[in-house]
């Protein structure tokens with residue numbers, strides 16, 4: 001189908017957080033004609049609350065789960081203040097009295113060992129921070145601490161605890177330490193302290209409400225395959241998988257960096273070298289979740305999170321109200337389990353859980369789910385990180401328009417702010433929509 005004659009001022013490609021915030025901004029200009037093309041049969045992108053697998057009373061966020069950097073300057077703050085159910089939301093604190101740490105054999109680790117490990121970790125962490133300021137040529141975080149780490153003469157339990165602490169970084173960045181840039185290490189969070197707001201009704205539910213409240217014009221099931229800015233009439237032509245053709249003055253591309261790396265959209269003319277280099281240089285990580293629901297709660301229901309020194313399954317969030325244990329996996333483990341049968345992974349997880357609770361009668365899970373974002377054609381991974389050699393300039397190149405009419409937003413294109421998060425995506429979408437509006441006015 002060709003929408004001949006119909007010319008949009010702006011077309012936004014992708015209806016994740018960045019596309020949504022751009023659309024909200026564009027909607028402020030009543031005369032402006034725009035639409036959002038979304039490949040999936042739902043909005044939200046990597047923010048999705050599953051309410052079918054475990055039922056509507058046990059919503060589970062398969063992607064983003066916490067509003068990071070929650071403070072009044074956060075662009076999501078005002079929507080959260082207005083949202084229903086906000087009174088049940090809570091700040092997530094990882095280390096607290098309700099977070100036991102278990103060793104691989106199931107023994108509870110003493111506070112003394114924990115504080116020994118913390119001291120060692122803090123020294124190594126300081127080294128990373130120093131090198132982020134001092135290095136002239138970039139190195140990986142792993143390479144910066146390797147020699148000191150290799151020389152550690154500490155007992156094996158304390159060493160596993162130190163590894164667990166580094167596991168937090170790998171979990172948060174969605175990549176292994178040997179891939180993370182030491183020089184840009186401090187850039188991704190903009191020096192902000194973490195305030196994580198957990199949304200028990202689900203982050204996806206919250207994002208969907210924002211879209212509903214604004215009645216944004218979104219066309220679902222519209223997989224964009226080609227963006228052509230070579231037409232002599234200065235209009236951009238956008239082709240979908242179903243052979244629909246859309247024409248617009250400006251296009252805002254918000255698809256994930258993983259999709260850009262896999263060249264899932266053909267650009268005509270080809271993307272300039274500086275843009276392609278930035279796409280190739282920036283890192284795009286992998287993270288996963290294993291969610292298990294049990295017929296009854298066999299763990300201490302006061303636990304909020306269980307930490308374990310197992311190199312594979314380290315972070316277990318507890319939701320006793322719905323009998324759910326929710327395991328977060330790092331890039332290495334996620335990649336590995338993504339390539340094998342789910343039941344094999346569940347069997348491995350259950351061996352560990354039974355070790356952690358030797359005195360409990362641990363049942364088999366009644367339901368489970370393992371995310372596979374890395375195999376999802378409209379995500380191709382989790383979120384971006386600074387790979388060795390990538391820096392704020394890389395982000396600026398990812399965000400910079402090309403061929404005059406192709407603009408860019410997404411969690412990977414938020415320079416001077418946070419990276420990889422929903423608020424990063426929101427900020428970048430809003431910023432680019434404003435720039436396009438200025439361009440249209442000029």
Ligand SMILES: Cc1cc2nc3c(=O)[nH]c(=O)nc-3n(C[C@H](O)[C@H](O)[C@H](O)COP(=O)(O)OP(=O)(O)OC[C@H]3O[C@@H](n4cnc5c(N)ncnc54)[C@H](O)[C@@H]3O)c2cc1C
Nearest residue numbers: 014016017018039045046064065066224410411421422425
């Ligand atoms: C496991 C996991 C945990 C996370 N945890 C958190 C967290 O706790 N807090 C947090 O802040 N962030 C978290 N994130 C990151 C967060 O989800 C992303 O930063 C955010 O969703 C990025 O928004 P975006 O708009 O840039 O991209 P997306 O959300 O991916 O939106 C892009 C949209 O483009 C669409 N699209 C792709 N290709 C095409 C095409 N060819 N045509 C049309 N449309 C297309 C996609 O379907 C998608 O809807 C997590 C992500 C994952 C995967």
